Amino acid sequence: MGELDSWGYQWLTFSDFAPQMESEFADIMQPFDPEEFAGSRVLDAGCGNGRFTRACAAFGPRAVIGVDRSRSVAAARTNTADLSSAAILQGDIMSLPFPPASFDHVFCIGVLHHLPDPREGFLALARLLKPGAKISIWVYAQEGNELIIRFFEPVRKHISSKVPWGATKLLSALSAVALWLLVTVIYLPARALCPAVFCRLPMHDYLWYIYSLGFYTLYHTAFDKLSPELCAFLSHDDLCAWFAAAGLSEVVMSHRNGNSWRAQGRRPVCEG
Numbered sequence: 081m082g083e084l085d086s087w088g089y090q091w092l093t094f095s096d097f098a099p100q101m102e103s104e105f106a107d108i109m110q111p112f113d114p115e116e117f118a119g120s121r122v123l124d125a126g127c128g129n130g131r132f133t134r135a136c137a138a139f140g141p142r143a144v145i146g147v148d149r150s151r152s153v154a155a156a157r158t159n160t161a162d163l164s165s166a167a168i169l170q171g172d173i174m175s176l177p178f179p180p181a182s183f184d185h186v187f188c189i190g191v192l193h194h195l196p197d198p199r200e201g202f203l204a205l206a207r208l209l210k211p212g213a214k215i216s217i218w219v220y221a222q223e224g225n226e227l228i229i230r231f232f233e234p235v236r237k238h239i240s241s242k243v244p245w246g247a248t249k250l251l252s253a254l255s256a257v258a259l260w261l262l263v264t265v266i267y268l269p270a271r272a273l274c275p276a277v278f279c280r281l282p283m284h285d286y287l288w289y290i291y292s293l294g295f296y297t298l299y300h301t302a303f304d305k306l307s308p309e310l311c312a313f314l315s316h317d318d319l320c321a322w323f324a325a326a327g328l329s330e331v332v333m334s335h336r337n338g339n340s341w342r343a344q345g346r347r348p349v350c351e352g
């Protein structure tokens with residue numbers, strides 16, 4: 081099977097996406113204002129089915145190039161076919177066919193934590209920034225994922241990333257139904273009737289967030305968690321060290337939904 085097949089299978093199977101991807105994208109980009117994409121040249125590194133390439137194009141960049149190593153580029157091409165500013169390439173983040181300082185903005189959503197060496201992937205992308213350009217990343221956090229690391233990760237590592245994808249899909253559907261029932265029966269009433277109790281429930285921000293995106297996204301998210309061969313959980317300190325190693329300034333980091341990091345930095349205009 082292999083890792084490339086896992087991503088190709090995932091994005092060709094879950095090629096649709098929830099309609100609220102533009103607001104989702106704007107939220108992940110915070111505090112960057114996506115209106116600033118207007119007229120710029122942007123890279124979507126690890127674009128999957130192109131859902132965020134498409135969301136970015138809505139903000140009027142001169143060009144947004146989605147790159148992915150897997151067969152998912154077929155879904156990304158279909159999902160962006162009507163957009164004149166979008167282009168999709170198949171390629172590896174570690175050896176992209178762009179010279180240094182090619183982009184006004186690079187974003188990389190949900191990809192670095194699946195690379196064999198996430199730090200090297202980040203540094204490779206940072207080299208593509210023009211002076212004054214920004215990079216925005218979103219990664220799984222170590223902080224807030226203790227339950228996932230303890231109970232789900234062994235299942236992913238030893239079972240669900242190894243069995244045929246049809247079996248992983250079935251396991252994902254069963255997990256999604258269980259989570260849907262859990263949130264409907266416990267989290268939803270607690271949120272409505274007793275917010276103090278809701279706030280004490282495990283992973284309440286995250287579970288409420290994926291529940292609010294609908295069952296299809298919950299099912300897709302379960303598959304996305306259970307199928308990858310590689311998965312890292314990165315700490316605040318890891319990310320601080322990456323941005324420092326890349327020589328980036330104006331670094332801003334925030335915890336999203338209690339279990340992930342969104343982070344941004346800028347290549348200084350004058351280096352040295």
Ligand SMILES: C[S@@+](CC[C@H](N)C(=O)[O-])C[C@H]1O[C@@H](n2cnc3c(N)ncnc32)[C@H](O)[C@@H]1O
Binds near residue numbers: 126128149171173195
């Ligand atoms: C969880 S998906 C995220 C996709 C997309 N950014 C999104 O959030 O919808 C991770 C993606 O990274 C891609 N990927 C993994 N390693 C890569 C690499 N070395 N170079 C390019 N893409 C890679 C996978 O093929 C997969 O589509």
